[in-house]
Amino acid sequence: MSEVKKVVLAYSGGLDTSVILKWLIETYGCEVVCFAADIGQKEELSGLQEKALKTGASKIYIDDLREEFARDFVFPALRANAIYEGTYLLGTSLARPLIAKRQLEIATLEGADAVCHGATGKGNDQVRFELTYMALNPAIRIIAAWRDDHWGFDSRASMIDYAEKHGIPLPLTKAKPYSSDRNLLHISHEGGILENPWSEPNEDMFVITVSPEAAPDQPTYVEIGFEKGVPVSVDGVAMSPARLMDHMNTVAGANGIGRVDMVENRFVGMKSRGVYETPGGTALWAAHRAVESITMDREVMMMRDSLIPKYAQLVYNGFWYAPEMEVLQKFIDDTQERVTGTARLKLYKGNCIVVGRKSPLSLYSEDFATFEKERVYNQKDATGFIRLNALRLRILAMMNERG
Numbered sequence: 001m002s003e004v005k006k007v008v009l010a011y012s013g014g015l016d017t018s019v020i021l022k023w024l025i026e027t028y029g030c031e032v033v034c035f036a037a038d039i040g041q042k043e044e045l046s047g048l049q050e051k052a053l054k055t056g057a058s059k060i061y062i063d064d065l066r067e068e069f070a071r072d073f074v075f076p077a078l079r080a081n082a083i084y085e086g087t088y089l090l091g092t093s094l095a096r097p098l099i100a101k102r103q104l105e106i107a108t109l110e111g112a113d114a115v116c117h118g119a120t121g122k123g124n125d126q127v128r129f130e131l132t133y134m135a136l137n138p139a140i141r142i143i144a145a146w147r148d149d150h151w152g153f154d155s156r157a158s159m160i161d162y163a164e165k166h167g168i169p170l171p172l173t174k175a176k177p178y179s180s181d182r183n184l185l186h187i188s189h190e191g192g193i194l195e196n197p198w199s200e201p202n203e204d205m206f207v208i209t210v211s212p213e214a215a216p217d218q219p220t221y222v223e224i225g226f227e228k229g230v231p232v233s234v235d236g237v238a239m240s241p242a243r244l245m246d247h248m249n250t251v252a253g254a255n256g257i258g259r260v261d262m263v264e265n266r267f268v269g270m271k272s273r274g275v276y277e278t279p280g281g282t283a284l285w286a287a288h289r290a291v292e293s294i295t296m297d298r299e300v301m302m303m304r305d306s307l308i309p310k311y312a313q314l315v316y317n318g319f320w321y322a323p324e325m326e327v328l329q330k331f332i333d334d335t336q337e338r339v340t341g342t343a344r345l346k347l348y349k350g351n352c353i354v355v356g357r358k359s360p361l362s363l364y365s366e367d368f369a370t371f372e373k374e375r376v377y378n379q380k381d382a383t384g385f386i387r388l389n390a391l392r393l394r395i396l397a398m399m400n401e402r403g
Contacts, residue, residue, distance in 0.1 A: 040184030070241030091186030100132035128318035212350030229336030248280030
């Protein structure tokens, strides 16, 4: 085992990174600098500095990256309408490249020779962290604790025992061993009691959404304004990216919007059950689609939509800093030049319903679309249009009749 002098650890204060902090010191005899990214965890950051220093860290950075996360990661994905396997809005996937990027910057500031993350050898996050490390600083040494030859833990239960032995406070117990990860876009819940895909999640697990049954009996209406595909206002009030997302989480969460329970395909090959709360993101996704419906050209939208699965796959698999992602994002952003306008949503007991959309750049024309009397469209023109489009079908039918 070659010498390691200083490590920057991506630290959340949860079970894995709390144990890893102590384990790094004991195993490598190195200095550990912790880094926690504030990307919207709120109360989860409380007491983090004291805990890290008490567990053995020489220093901890807690950097406010909320605006950068919303502006440079969440909103680009929103412009793409990115959704993985038809359900997942990529909350964790979008956060990891930002955390890893800032972790590398701190490693440079600190003169550290290694970085470390707490992702397991079964999950997606190990790939997301390490692809970012290698893309941005290929010379840095990477310590992946769960895959390290000196890692002596075989389960979360054994890690809890270790933490209790060393007096490390934890946010979970053996009786309630699922893990949660929160940011501005969502909160995810995995593991423990959720590993049986037949079992319904306990209601006390949810944090930022009420159950649809407990949501208000009256609907909430909200208007979201967009400029070039980017949400910029709510109910006419301009907001920064992070503030807008936080506000929409509160409004949509109070109406039971954005709960997802899915079994997804991890990049490493296995299926995994995850439960997500994405209230604000769900509402913004619906609103963005609504504004696009009146501002985007049909063929441009079709081309962009055909790339949504690829975009989501690249994000999910950790290729945020890959050249193909850069090219794809440029195309996506070009499609958004006309996506300016406002969508009105009706939020009611878990349902996010689009009830209005308007835009100064709208391609929708009542003169052409009306079913009432009009003079701008000759309906007889459709006869030749239909016959030409049916020509190949008619020829095929005639050939079949001839045997």
